[in-house]
Amino acid sequence: MEQGPIVTVLHSGSVPGADLMAPVASRAEVRYTEASGLADAVRGAEVLFVYDFLTRAIPDAWHAADRLRWLHMGSTGVDPVMFPELRASEVVVTNTRGVFDAPIAEYVLGQILGFAKDLTGSVRLQQQHEWRHRESERIAGSSALIVGTGSIGRAIARLLRAAGMTVRAVGRQARATDPDFGTVATDLYAELPTADYVIAVAPLTPQTREMFDAKAFAAMKPHARFVNVGRGELVVTDDLVAALSTGSIAAAALDVVDPEPLPAQHPLWDLPNVRITPHNSGDFIGWRTEIVTTFTENFDNWIAGRPLDSVVDKELGYVPS
Template sequence: MHSGRPPDPALMAPVSARAAVRYTDSAGLADALPGAQVLFVYDFQTRALPGAWPAADRLRWVHIAATGVDSVLFPELCASEVIVTNTRGVFDTAIAEYVLGQILDFAKDLTGSNRLQQQQVWKHRESERIAGSTALVVGTGAIGRAIAGLLRAAGMRVRAVGRRARNDDPDFGVVTTDLYAELPCADYVVAIAPLTDRTRHMFDARAFGAMKPHARFINVGRGELVVTDDLVGALRSGGIAGAALDVVDPEPLPSGHPLWTLPTARVTPHNSGDFIGWRAEMVSAFAANFDRWSAGRPLDNVVDKTLGYVPGRRRASE
């Protein structure tokens, strides 16, 4: 299922060699589902599956071309025996690089330097160091781990908040479950938690109020992790020093929204993971999983539908 731009047929060749492949958009999903055993949700933002679900008479596996699976998890699917997998692993490095880039932009004020250049103003300024500062990564999945590794390599101290506390995590060291105990200690807070009932709106006025006034907030998870009005309020009041948002709520961000013009906000259009060649890698990841499916082997990146994400290690046992 796609949104106007179907997967490259050449990349889908390993799948079409073994199965009849139907291409459809969201509007045609209900007509295309009868008889289908596998659904490749190439348009990761679609909300069409719940409405088309009654037509899924033989469906056994849904694969989404994204890490987050909130767009395809709904009660009927969760209660069924249909397996859900995601494209975990494709975007890890690119999103980690985006986070480091935004941290460097804040610390070195590269945006401000560019603005001064456009004005042809030569103005000496001092900048912050990121080495020795503390980053709190909220979300301990594969992308959060890639972020932690890159930030540590840049000399930052990294802590994490996750679903399970531990003191010997190989990537984070210390992982706690108490967000409010960690927020006052962080210079940068990075949101990469999956969107679930537990995490929706976890960053609200209370959370921003617990952060240092000089702290910056970076969201590369889901826009709905944040109460947007509370974030705007924190930026306007100086409760926090800045926010870099690759995801927002609502999305796309409407014209005239205050986040567009707040000087301490950085907004990008949900593309932190979209490196050159990402579409091909998404299709290749699905094709590799389809090989496993065809051979009767365990699938990679099976989502725990009660949790809303892939738990534990990236790959299923061989």
């Protein structure tokens, strides 16, 4: 009987359910490992499923990946594995494109509504047992700039348009008539002054790292709100703190930060115009099942010799739209 391929699953203590992995286990030898055992577990493997997608262990174990042909990330972002040796290799990289699009879009809309309706202020007044009438903002007619034009950015654009907001985007290629974004521009600094809400959802690449710096925040409207659901490293954190502290921008909602986790004594925690969530904007109930299902469906393609879904351009660092 012909021996099946070896599939290594990198996890952080919690492994995918056996029932979910059954379509793979019936046709391959599956090795489960945490970071400390990755070098041994990946030796001889043709497939690596990075279920622990926050790992930084792969570069140190790369020397042992002697037969690897395909690496699948259990996330949309692939920056943890975009190191030079992998980029230069023939290993195909795929990601979990699509699973987190709608949940993250809902998170962004929720944060925008929270700002416009001052829900944080309402909670504070309730805790103080204070009945104080106030007026709130409309989001219909306000403007959003989405920085990053991948599938998550598109889902955000569609939801914000449905809520009556006007939407533009900044991406790598300019487009005058895009079905979701309307207009896609390439000059970030020219677009920032037009927006009431700026949503960062770009992938982390050498070109996007620290794109939101003091110059970018100075270009925004003083009443603008900044929402980051991309990567913390898109932002120069000290510049963001300064902009929020001085009133250069009005507020920020941060699902990702740099550094992450955010240290307990970091000044971002105590700024009254900041909302922080622990990198969970896409983590809906059942998301772990969905990322395993995405891998097993792509494994079907791999076994059958069909093209893989969601193949990452390793030069760009993301799946081209």
